[in-house]
Amino acid sequence: MKFAQITFRMLTVLAVASQFNIAAVADDAEAAAATETPSGWSTNFSESLDQAEKSHKLVLADFYTSWCGWCKQLDKTTFADPEFMQYLNEHFIPVKLDAEDHGEGQRTAEKNDVSAYPTGLVFAPNGKVIGRIFGYAPAAQYKAKLVKIAKKGPKYK
Template identity: 35%
Template sequence: MKKIFLLAFTFIFALAVQAQDKIEWMKFEEAVAANQANPKMLIVDVYTDWCGWCKKMDALTFQDPKVVEYINDQFYAVKLNAEDTQRTFEFMGKKYSEAEMAAVMRVQSYPNFVIIDPTLKNITQLPGYREPEQFLEGLGYIVKKGFRGQ
């Protein structure tokens, strides 16, 4: 019986550790729905397919265990392709393509990280490539200053 308990505990622990090994990216509308059930800030990674710095963020910064843990804990994480005119979704009663939403959020450079408060009304931007420590510092500043739309 002890062996079964130990095996089950090890399996559950391994799943918990594995769950934090990558950022839990969502579609914009999925993050909005999750926010309705459990309010949290959204971080929207606005990227393009041709952006080398975007790819570097994906390969390095977004693989850092501290970044992964912090984003998964504090935010609903969204990937938004600033040039995708095909995929559409509804937000606040209007239909948008990903490209249209990037324009509405006034994103003009890539990568750009748009932070949306839990009320889905206030946004701020954290533009440009950042190493893990710099990225965490920027996000921490936004969270600590109380960017929650309250």
């Protein structure tokens, strides 16, 4: 009888543990989908600066983290707006940088004192920050901020 009770308890523990494992796998898949880079965005800051110099554009670096709810909202709304993206691609080289990736994103965030997310930094092609956009903004407001920053930035003819 004791053997049957122990076996039943062990099976119950295994069943509960497997449910947590399934939930963890689902959470991992959801997190991976949420951090996918939107179309048209680079993930390489150095290459983006090179491209900006060749095309006489500025660089918009969007600093995000995988856990940031407002970062995900920015991707779903502002950065998914076709009119906004058309303006962005005409005037900027867009790059998304994970501020906690232990690579270029984290180094660039630390070098430029980025500690809140989302943060957008506008860079001249020489790597100098010429503007900052903090937090979430709908497409029209984000675009207005970019226009204002671009007006005071380097001029190309």
